[in-house]
Amino acid sequence: MSSTTKDAFEHRFHQAAQRHERAWVFLSVVMIAALFIAAVYLVVHDYGVVAKTTHIYADPNTPATLADFQGSGVKQTGPNSYSVYEMGRIWSWTPGSATPLTLPAGAHVTFYVTSGDVLHGFEIQGTSINLTAIPGVVGHVSYTFDKPGTYYIICNEYCGAGHQAMIGKIIITGRAHA
Ligand code: CUA
Numbered sequence: 001m002s003s004t005t006k007d008a009f010e011h012r013f014h015q016a017a018q019r020h021e022r023a024w025v026f027l028s029v030v031m032i033a034a035l036f037i038a039a040v041y042l043v044v045h046d047y048g049v050v051a052k053t054t055h056i057y058a059d060p061n062t063p064a065t066l067a068d069f070q071g072s073g074v075k076q077t078g079p080n081s082y083s084v085y086e087m088g089r090i091w092s093w094t095p096g097s098a099t100p101l102t103l104p105a106g107a108h109v110t111f112y113v114t115s116g117d118v119l120h121g122f123e124i125q126g127t128s129i130n131l132t133a134i135p136g137v138v139g140h141v142s143y144t145f146d147k148p149g150t151y152y153i154i155c156n157e158y159c160g161a162g163h164q165a166m167i168g169k170i171i172i173t174g175r176a177h178a
Helices: 003-046 054-058
Strands: 074-078 081-089 092-094 101-104 108-115 120-124 130-133 139-144 149-155 168-173
Touching: 081 101, 081 120, 081 130, 108 120, 108 130, 130 139
Parallel strands: 081 108, 101 168
Antiparallel strands: 074 081, 081 092, 108 139, 120 130, 120 149, 149 168
């Protein structure tokens, strides 16, 4: 093999190798980009950064549309008992966040808790109340606040950028004299 033939062969070989390398580098970059876009899409749409709520509100079977969860969310059910309908949404509790929830000490209170969008954790600090607010599901828990004072509803389930500010207030007034 003359030196010229060998050079020509090596040149062509080199070109072919470069074509393959370019193709594989391009393919790898496309795969990385596709995975990145898919991950961002998933985070935005499935993990509460932007919650898709419209289809939930449109569903007539979800508690989000039940009359009990509209209006004030508080109903007196007896001389000394109340039902509270709590709706968690990014990032507030209704009732509780916009206006404090006011109840008398010593009353028997049943909380019905649900979510209008993603999972939230319904916890009232200083009490044993702690349940998960699940869209489409109503959890309930009963409690009697013995001491007057201010209690805070916090969210203990990470639900997006405003999670740590998802706070509601409960004011327990002095005992109602029956
Ligand atoms: Cu709601 Cu965290």
